[in-house]
Amino acid sequence: MFKHLFKLIWNKKKQNFLLMSEMLVSFLVIFAVFTLFVYYYNNYKKPIGFDYNDLWAVSYNNTYKTTNTDSLNTFYENLRATIKSMPLVKEASFCSDNIPFSNNQWTGDVHYKGGTSNADHYTADDNYKNTMNIQVLHGRWFEKADGMAKTTPVIINNSLKDKLFGSEEAVGKLMDEGDAKNSLRVIGVVQGVKAGGDYALARPAIYKRVDTGSFHWLGKIMIRVTPGADAAFESKLYKTMASYMKDSNVEIEHMANKRKSANLWSLIPMIVTSIVACFLIINVAMGLFGVLWYNINKRRGEIGLRRAIGATAKSVSSQLVSEALVLTTFSLIIGTFFAIQFPLLNVFNLEAGIYIVALILSIIFIYLLVTVCALYPGKQAAAIYPAVALHEE
Amino acid sequence: MLKNYFKIAIAVLKRRKFFTFISLFGISFTLTILLVLTAFIDKVVGDNYPDKKRDRSLYVSRISQSGKNTMQSGPPSFYFLDHYARTLKTPVSIGISSGFNGTNTYVNNKKIAVNYKYTNAEYWEILEYDFVEGKPFGKKEVDNADKVAVISTDMKKEYFGDGGSVVGQYIEADNVKYRVIGVVKNVPITSYMLYSDIYLPYTVAKDQGYKNNKSYGGGYFGILLARSSGDLDKMHDEYEAMIKRLKPEDKMFTTVNSHADTYIKAYVDTGDDKHSGTFIAITAISIFAVIVMLLPTLNLVNINITRIMERSSEIGVRKAFGASSMTLVYQFIVENIILTLLGGLIGIVLSFIALQVINSAHLIANLELTINFTVLFIGLLVCLLFGLLSGVYPAWRMSKLNVVNALKAQ
Numbered sequence: 001m002f003k004h005l006f007k008l009i010w011n012k013k014k015q016n017f018l019l020m021s022e023m024l025v026s027f028l029v030i031f032a033v034f035t036l037f038v039y040y041y042n043n044y045k046k047p048i049g050f051d052y053n054d055l056w057a058v059s060y061n062n063t064y065k066t067t068n069t070d071s072l073n074t075f076y077e078n079l080r081a082t083i084k085s086m087p088l089v090k091e092a093s094f095c096s097d098n099i100p101f102s103n104n105q106w107t108g109d110v111h112y113k114g115g116t117s118n119a120d121h122y123t124a125d126d127n128y129k130n131t132m133n134i135q136v137l138h139g140r141w142f143e144k145a146d147g148m149a150k151t152t153p154v155i156i157n158n159s160l161k162d163k164l165f166g167s168e169e170a171v172g173k174l175m176d177e178g179d180a181k182n183s184l185r186v187i188g189v190v191q192g193v194k195a196g197g198d199y200a201l202a203r204p205a206i207y208k209r210v211d212t213g214s215f216h217w218l219g220k221i222m223i224r225v226t227p228g229a230d231a232a233f234e235s236k237l238y239k240t241m242a243s244y245m246k247d248s249n250v251e252i253e254h255m256a257n258k259r260k261s262a263n264l265w266s267l268i269p270m271i272v273t274s275i276v277a278c279f280l281i282i283n284v285a286m287g288l289f290g291v292l293w294y295n296i297n298k299r300r301g302e303i304g305l306r307r308a309i310g311a312t313a314k315s316v317s318s319q320l321v322s323e324a325l326v327l328t329t330f331s332l333i334i335g336t337f338f339a340i341q342f343p344l345l346n347v348f349n350l351e352a353g354i355y356i357v358a359l360i361l362s363i364i365f366i367y368l369l370v371t372v373c374a375l376y377p378g379k380q381a382a383a384i385y386p387a388v389a390l391h392e393e
Numbered sequence: 394m395l396k397n398y399f400k401i402a403i404a405v406l407k408r409r410k411f412f413t414f415i416s417l418f419g420i421s422f423t424l425t426i427l428l429v430l431t432a433f434i435d436k437v438v439g440d441n442y443p444d445k446k447r448d449r450s451l452y453v454s455r456i457s458q459s460g461k462n463t464m465q466s467g468p469p470s471f472y473f474l475d476h477y478a479r480t481l482k483t484p485v486s487i488g489i490s491s492g493f494n495g496t497n498t499y500v501n502n503k504k505i506a507v508n509y510k511y512t513n514a515e516y517w518e519i520l521e522y523d524f525v526e527g528k529p530f531g532k533k534e535v536d537n538a539d540k541v542a543v544i545s546t547d548m549k550k551e552y553f554g555d556g557g558s559v560v561g562q563y564i565e566a567d568n569v570k571y572r573v574i575g576v577v578k579n580v581p582i583t584s585y586m587l588y589s590d591i592y593l594p595y596t597v598a599k600d601q602g603y604k605n606n607k608s609y610g611g612g613y614f615g616i617l618l619a620r621s622s623g624d625l626d627k628m629h630d631e632y633e634a635m636i637k638r639l640k641p642e643d644k645m646f647t648t649v650n651s652h653a654d655t656y657i658k659a660y661v662d663t664g665d666d667k668h669s670g671t672f673i674a675i676t677a678i679s680i681f682a683v684i685v686m687l688l689p690t691l692n693l694v695n696i697n698i699t700r701i702m703e704r705s706s707e708i709g710v711r712k713a714f715g716a717s718s719m720t721l722v723y724q725f726i727v728e729n730i731i732l733t734l735l736g737g738l739i740g741i742v743l744s745f746i747a748l749q750v751i752n753s754a755h756l757i758a759n760l761e762l763t764i765n766f767t768v769l770f771i772g773l774l775v776c777l778l779f780g781l782l783s784g785v786y787p788a789w790r791m792s793k794l795n796v797v798n799a800l801k802a803q
Contacts, residue, residue, distance in 0.1 A: 018695050022688070025688050061599075231503060231504050232502045235499035238568075242567065250567065250568070251494075283688060283689055286419075287415060287695055287696055290412055
């Protein structure tokens with residue numbers, strides 16, 4: 001049966017060539033779209049890693065003019081105490097300006113026993129964990145005594161741990177940033193924070209503790225407020241900070257809003273590609289439908305003859321549908337050959353699993369599409385009366 | 394002759410309505426997507442409000458220093474632009490402005506997010522903002538560090554409400570009161586070098602970055618204005634020569650890179666000379682356009698072949714009466730172009746609707762997409778290309794049809 005179908009199609013390879021290339025291209029487009037979807041969904045399922053509700057981010061620029069590090073530290077410690085003492089403020093923490101959902105990124109390579117990984121570098125103080133509500137998976141967060149430690153203590157997130165240490169225990173190990181003399185001791189592993197929004201991955205990250213000179217360049221305060229904090233309170237907080245840091249520009253942003261806009265910017269490409277892909281698919285579906293319908297109408301004589309010698313209506317229509325499916329199989333084999341190169345060559349650095357799922361989904365999708373397009377013409381062909389068809393001939 | 398072809402084309406279109414619908418759908422939707430894309434690009438890089446003197450301006454948006462494994466890149470500092478770019482002989486004027494930064498202000502317990510930008514006095518002479526009321530600040534106000542502000546129409550509406558003139562009133566931003574001296578028409582945020590809600594003299598900057606920061610990098614943009622568009626090349630070369638003479642600020646860097654470029658080049662400057670932003674942008678757009686056009690074209694070719702083969706008897710008769718292959722090919726291409734133009738017309742209507750929807754969604758502040766002549770012209774070009782692409786192959790297949798076979802198929 002299959003051999004016969006292949007033969008029929010091979011005989012008409014020239015006519016079928018365009019149809020096949022159309023299926024091939026639509027398969028590749030669908031594959032790309034599904035890869036994007038699977039990738040986003042995969043990321044979306046993972047925890048965001050911190051609590052963005054009732055969390056405010058304050059930007060300032062350090063303009064306190066002093067070269068004395070101690071008085072600088074006192075200046076900012078007092079600011080923190082002032083903020084903390086306000087009603088409705090639960091916790092406040094200083095950190096580097098690469099907060100989640102912002103466009104700032106600091107990256108660098110970290111090494112452990114020959115393994116290397118690029119990681120986001122964050123600087124944060126002892127209160128950061130409780131302000132952000134980050135979950136510590138192993139070990140602990142920074143504390144005051146870490147200031148005295150001989151080897152710089154660092155905290156890494158689970159993405160970096162998986163990359164560098166695998167299933168090994170990371171807490172207590174020494175890593176470095178390319179300079180073996182300045183090693184870093186891992187004291188804790190935290191849940192990764194999806195800094196790019198719900199649809200982005202938690203990149204490997206390393207946290208360093210605020211040290212004596214950090215206040216010269218730090219630029220953000222994260223503030224956790226109680227759920228009742230409103231604009232009136234925000235305005236009061238703003239006034240307090242702006243009058244404390246007279247020469248600085250101050251801006252308060254809500255992390256919940258920043259998350260929304262970060263998500264919007266990843267959703268827009270997805271929406272645009274979906275609209276474009278939908279249009280392409282409708283286009284291809286109608287084209288396939290039209291061409292199949294025409295081809296089948298042209299073969300009325302052949303179908304009439306088959307019916308006359310006893311083929312049932314069902315077998316005629318199923319033959320036409322399977323012919324279309326065999327044609328699809330040809331294009332899918334070629335298409336899969338191209339698609340499989342992505343995980344093999346590791347083109348966009350995505351996990352192979354994402355490609356495989358996308359590949360399976362797109363194969364199913366194309367088969368369904370072709371079946372739907374071939375069903376109606378097939379049914380029409382089956383309805384041909386042998387006498388009428390043969391008479392026309 | 395053409396009139397005849399036209400009549401035949403219409404008759405054919407009417408005969409197989411389903412096929413006509415498929416073709417028109419494909420053409421019009423492809424065109425819609427391309428037109429919306431073009432309208433977007435045209436707005437983002439082609440709209441010259443407020444910099445109407447683009448033809449004689451060069452823009453400096455980045456300076457980078459690179460060493461063996463390190464690179465540092467960002468907008469230049471005020472000091473760099475004022476100190477080094479000022480030494481150039483060709484520019485008649487140099488406009489300097491900071492990138493926009495955010496702050497808040499609270500009016501009646503309502504929070505307003507404000508973007509502010511610092512500029513020098515020349516900025517207002519080079520750029521022709523439309524002043525709804527008032528006027529820009531000049532050299533005197535800048536030198537005195539007067540707390541004056543030019544605000545956008547949106548800011549006026551949000552802060553003062555729908556009142557009358559606001560010139561002379563005070564606006565509070567970042568805990569400082571500024572006197573409003575002018576209101577300008579909004580600039581979309583996509584013109585990131587020119588957009589802001591509030592424009593302030595650079596001398597009032599709280600961090601006094603214009604005199605404290607003596608390094609190359611620092612968050613300002615520069616616009617160099619030449620006397621005439623003929624001087625652009627000279628100005629560009631002079632700038633490059635000046636950059637070549639600069640020493641890197643740190644031992645770990647070996648080269649300093651910065652360019653005074655045309656608006657579009659500066660707009661997509663990534664600071665990486667090896668992977669220029671222009672190249673990346675053009676590649677991305679072309680790949681998108683090819684994918685969007687490839688499938689509908691293939692589809693149209695398929696449908697056209699089917700359509701033409703259906704008309705084999707007509708072809709046979711015409712050939713038997715002496716029509717040459719060339720005439721037939723010509724006829725079918727004309728027919729196809731008529732079909733594409735018809736689809737193009739629908740596409741223009743559809744994209745008009747799509748743009749209205751996008752504009753009313755307010756995805757990007759102040760971005761008003763419109764179809765203008767550039768966009769329409771590109772649309773027409775795409776249509777013709779589309780018609781040719783999808784018409785030539787079927788016509789060629791048809792012209793090779795044997796008379797006897799064609800007639801026998803009847």
